[in-house]
Amino acid sequence: MDEKELIENAQQGDTNAYGQLIDKYYRTVEKFAYQCGVRIDDIPDVTQEVFIKLFRFLHQFNQERFTTWLYKITLNTARDYYRKESRERDKHAKAKDDRNSVEQHSAETKVLVFEEDRELHRAILQLDEKYKLPIILFYFQDLTYQQIADILNIPLSSVKTRIYRAKDRLKKTIEQMEGVKHEGS
Amino acid sequence: MEFLKKSYERVPSTFDPEDVLRKIDKECQKNHTKKESNTMMYFSKKVTVWFVSIASIFIFGFFTASFLLLEKQEQADENKEKITQAFLKDLEEKYQKERTKRQALLKMETERFDELMFVKRQDERMNYLLTYDFAKRDATQADLEMELSKVIEGLKLPSEMIEELAKKSLEQEEEESILFLTVYREKVNELIQAYNDILIKHEEEIQRFIVEAPANKAEVMMLSRKQFSSELQNMIDTMKNQSIRLFDSGVIQAQYYESGLHRKLEEKLHHNSTGYVNMIAREPFLKGGVPIYPVEEALQYVLEMQKILLTNKPGTELYRIMESEFVSLLFDIVKGSEYTKIVDEKGFVKDEYKETWKALSNDGYVTPTAFLLKPIVKEMEKTNWQKSASWDAFSYESIKKALTMAREDELERIMYGERPDVRDHTINLPNPEFEQQVIQLYEEFNNTHDMSLFKGVSPIYVVGVFNYANEMEDPETMLQFYSENSAIYNDESGLEFDVNRYLERWKKGFSLFKDIEEITFSASTLERYNNRLYTYVQMLKNDDVLRVLNLELDENEIWHIQQAFFDPLPSSEEQAETPIDENFMIVIRHTYQTLSELESEWDTNGYPAATVAGVFLYAGEIGDYEMQYNLQFHDKVHSTNEKERLIQEARLREKVLFEEAYKSISFQAKAQGSDEQWRGVTTLTRDSEKGLSGSKKQFISMIWTEKGWKVDKTSE
Numbered sequence: 001m002d003e004k005e006l007i008e009n010a011q012q013g014d015t016n017a018y019g020q021l022i023d024k025y026y027r028t029v030e031k032f033a034y035q036c037g038v039r040i041d042d043i044p045d046v047t048q049e050v051f052i053k054l055f056r057f058l059h060q061f062n063q064e065r066f067t068t069w070l071y072k073i074t075l076n077t078a079r080d081y082y083r084k085e086s087r088e089r090d091k092h093a094k095a096k097d098d099r100n101s102v103e104q105h106s107a108e109t110k111v112l113v114f115e116e117d118r119e120l121h122r123a124i125l126q127l128d129e130k131y132k133l134p135i136i137l138f139y140f141q142d143l144t145y146q147q148i149a150d151i152l153n154i155p156l157s158s159v160k161t162r163i164y165r166a167k168d169r170l171k172k173t174i175e176q177m178e179g180v181k182h183e184g185s
Numbered sequence: 186m187e188f189l190k191k192s193y194e195r196v197p198s199t200f201d202p203e204d205v206l207r208k209i210d211k212e213c214q215k216n217h218t219k220k221e222s223n224t225m226m227y228f229s230k231k232v233t234v235w236f237v238s239i240a241s242i243f244i245f246g247f248f249t250a251s252f253l254l255l256e257k258q259e260q261a262d263e264n265k266e267k268i269t270q271a272f273l274k275d276l277e278e279k280y281q282k283e284r285t286k287r288q289a290l291l292k293m294e295t296e297r298f299d300e301l302m303f304v305k306r307q308d309e310r311m312n313y314l315l316t317y318d319f320a321k322r323d324a325t326q327a328d329l330e331m332e333l334s335k336v337i338e339g340l341k342l343p344s345e346m347i348e349e350l351a352k353k354s355l356e357q358e359e360e361e362s363i364l365f366l367t368v369y370r371e372k373v374n375e376l377i378q379a380y381n382d383i384l385i386k387h388e389e390e391i392q393r394f395i396v397e398a399p400a401n402k403a404e405v406m407m408l409s410r411k412q413f414s415s416e417l418q419n420m421i422d423t424m425k426n427q428s429i430r431l432f433d434s435g436v437i438q439a440q441y442y443e444s445g446l447h448r449k450l451e452e453k454l455h456h457n458s459t460g461y462v463n464m465i466a467r468e469p470f471l472k473g474g475v476p477i478y479p480v481e482e483a484l485q486y487v488l489e490m491q492k493i494l495l496t497n498k499p500g501t502e503l504y505r506i507m508e509s510e511f512v513s514l515l516f517d518i519v520k521g522s523e524y525t526k527i528v529d530e531k532g533f534v535k536d537e538y539k540e541t542w543k544a545l546s547n548d549g550y551v552t553p554t555a556f557l558l559k560p561i562v563k564e565m566e567k568t569n570w571q572k573s574a575s576w577d578a579f580s581y582e583s584i585k586k587a588l589t590m591a592r593e594d595e596l597e598r599i600m601y602g603e604r605p606d607v608r609d610h611t612i613n614l615p616n617p618e619f620e621q622q623v624i625q626l627y628e629e630f631n632n633t634h635d636m637s638l639f640k641g642v643s644p645i646y647v648v649g650v651f652n653y654a655n656e657m658e659d660p661e662t663m664l665q666f667y668s669e670n671s672a673i674y675n676d677e678s679g680l681e682f683d684v685n686r687y688l689e690r691w692k693k694g695f696s697l698f699k700d701i702e703e704i705t706f707s708a709s710t711l712e713r714y715n716n717r718l719y720t721y722v723q724m725l726k727n728d729d730v731l732r733v734l735n736l737e738l739d740e741n742e743i744w745h746i747q748q749a750f751f752d753p754l755p756s757s758e759e760q761a762e763t764p765i766d767e768n769f770m771i772v773i774r775h776t777y778q779t780l781s782e783l784e785s786e787w788d789t790n791g792y793p794a795a796t797v798a799g800v801f802l803y804a805g806e807i808g809d810y811e812m813q814y815n816l817q818f819h820d821k822v823h824s825t826n827e828k829e830r831l832i833q834e835a836r837l838r839e840k841v842l843f844e845e846a847y848k849s850i851s852f853q854a855k856a857q858g859s860d861e862q863w864r865g866v867t868t869l870t871r872d873s874e875k876g877l878s879g880s881k882k883q884f885i886s887m888i889w890t891e892k893g894w895k896v897d898k899t900s901e
């Protein structure tokens with residue numbers, strides 16, 4: 001069955017077809033979620049939520065734009081995660097689970113082995129969303145400008161501008177991070 | 186980027202697709218059960234509600250107001266064409282043409298189309314226009330043409346409204362955005378009502394249409410429209426264009442959904458209307474008293490709506506609708522209903538509601554939900570989640586009252602008492618008097634480390650003394666200022682804070698006031714989180730904020746530092762001997778590429794000195810002498826000719842294969858020189874195994890500038 005048929009069948013309620021779609025796309029969702037800042041131990045939950053939401057809204061999809069929807073839903077789910085996350089880790093909150101933090105750090109170093117990678121990853125996460133997302137979608141998801149424009153609901157020209165500015169800001173963020181390393185401690 | 190992209194391949198995968206499918210199956214079964222209980226309720230509650238909203242009053246008011254204006258302008262436009270019967274007839278024909286066009290777009294029967302409220306309103310306006318005694322008012326044809334265009338605007342379908350919005354964005358217009366949405370929502374609701382009337386009319390036909398589970402009847406109906414009578418077919422054909430679709434909630438109903446067209450709303454309207462855009466896509470939250478969303482999702486919507494209700498201007502139609510939705514949904518979540526059972530058979534609050542209430546009570550901010558739920562959770566916990574007097578007293582009225590108090594800034598006082606008297610404060614630099622006061626405070630404080638000295642003292646002085654302690658290389662005094670919540674005690678390493686480690690690792694940084702002309706604090710930036718108030722002090726130069734310091738006010742009215750970043754002194758930089766291998770060269774090539782893409786100023790700020798030296802040598806290896814020139818320190822600005830000459834000289838030098846010639850690199854900065862320059866030395870060790878000639882070590886003298894490290898000169 002080709003992808004179009006899979007989507008059509010899934011839209012009719014064929015869970016087997018939907019299972020095949022999940023198999024095809026779940027790695028994309030996992031990686032994209034991580035790139036958007038979802039922590040490693042939360043990726044399975046976020047991925048699960050994405051595919052449940054996707055199924056709920058499946059009937060609305062235009063088959064040609066399935067991946068666009070997939071990215072949008074992942075993005076929204078990751079945003080919701082951010083919101084929860086920001087509450088949990090609010091800068092004012094004192095309580096902090098050190099053990100989790102150590103585990104998280106250790107898990108991250110297994111994915112991003114080199115310090116440069118970790119630094120760049122963190123720098124990207126520090127960018128404003130309007131810059132962060134185009135750069136992730138362009139460089140790490142290999143999407144075209146048009147696809148990015150569709151996902152983010154912005155004009156094509158804005159995609160190009162934002163990617164250009166994102167690179168510039170990324171450089172500044174990395175510089176600031178170098179400064180942070182020398183926090184007055 | 187390419188390396189990082191490859192690294193992302195290592196993101197671990199523990200996701201179980203089977204688990205998702207199981208949950209979907211479970212959800213389908215649950216919905217199926219719910220459908221049966223809802224069927225009767227829908228038909229018993231089906232009531233046609235026509236209402237004249239604020240939006241319609243506004244539109245009509247605007248219309249009549251423009252006529253009043255016409256009266257005031259009597260005789261002002263004598264030369265313009267007068268109204269004739271022929272002109273009025275032509276006007277009416279134009280209107281009818283536009284009206285017919287909309288009816289055709291909806292493929293709706295005349296009787297039903299005539300009853301659409303937004304169509305009726307335009308009919309009334311048109312009638313008023315055609316029967317008005319213009320002869321007495323001296324109105325012109327142009328005036329009436331203008332009025333007609335407004336009437337036609339009112340006829341436009343929701344889809345047309347969005348198409349026009351796409352051409353003329355209202356991103357900068359808050360009031361117009363909200364008015365637009367009000368009218369849009371009203372038209373959508375009128376269409377939904379009309380569609381539901383059609384569905385009721387054809388109820389028997391729909392009931393005869395049997396769909397086997399687990400297929401969704403609404404979905405199948407939309408895919409099989411040709412099997413229905415023409416009115417249903419036409420409705421199914423056109424409703425999606427208005428972001429309305431069939432929905433199976435036990436009975437088939439029309440419902441708005443988040444279509445591609447709908448998403449354009451958020452993009453083209455003012456950001457303060459985003460919450461309303463979302464509300465339109467999600468409402469109703471309760472249908473006939475039955476919650477539409479699971480409680481976990483409803484919690485998010487309550488919090489989102491609350492945020493909007495506390496930040497947006499009240500008084501609009503949409504605000505009132507949202508307030509009503511918020512009150513109903515919050516009440517349902519907390520108090521439950523016939524359809525929302527919050528306690529189990531034994532009379533204990535169910536786990537999902539315990540969690541939801543806790544989340545509502547613990548958001549940390551001054552909100553109606555925190556105010557109302559804190560006592561409920563506290564009392565419930567004392568009785569093992571069975572009883573609470575506050576829960577008994579919880580009502581629609583108490584929610585509304587809490588919202589009012591929050592809007593009037595009364596809630597914070599009730600929850601936390603009066604705020605301390607904190608005033609705006611600005612200091613311009615240089616300022617000898619301020620500097621002297623800071624020194625005095627520091628000297629008094631560093632003997633005792635008694636923070637009560639700073640009770641009621643402006644946060645700017647706290648920052649001043651903290652910064653001065655850095656100048657005096659006194660990390661122990663600096664430590665006293667950090668709040669217990671600060672990043673210093675809760676850093677990302679996961680290691681427990683240790684004073685000795687802190688003192689060992691501490692290094693003096695540049696003054697926070699370096700290059701600063703103004704230090705400012707505004708009391709309006711105060712934000713409460715639980716028992717404490719938070720703010721920030723800004724440091725500016727030419728009105729640009731160069732640095733920001735976060736502070737926290739404790740219960741004793743003493744400001745503490747939350748986070749402080751000092752730019753490192755160049756003298757603190759060192760790099761241990763590092764092998765020049767492929768990993769190192771990846772960094773060098775990447776840095777070279779980044780620097781090559783810089784279009785203007787050569788800024789190596791943030792790059793380690795050894796990396797700058799490495800890029801300098803790599804640039805020589807690949808013949809990029811202009812890059813080499815730019816990475817060199819020049820004590821004066823060269824003319825184009827001089828620059829060309831220096832680049833030409835470099836071109837004539839022997840090429841060194843950097844990676845081949847050297848096996849390691851290190852860097853050590855020096856203390857600031859008597860000439861106030863910051864210098865350091867990069868040391869390269871030759872690869873003796875490759876039998877290369879020359880000294881064993883090569884030294885590159887580096888000099889630090891405001892734009893980062895630069896190469897001064899090389900020597901052996």
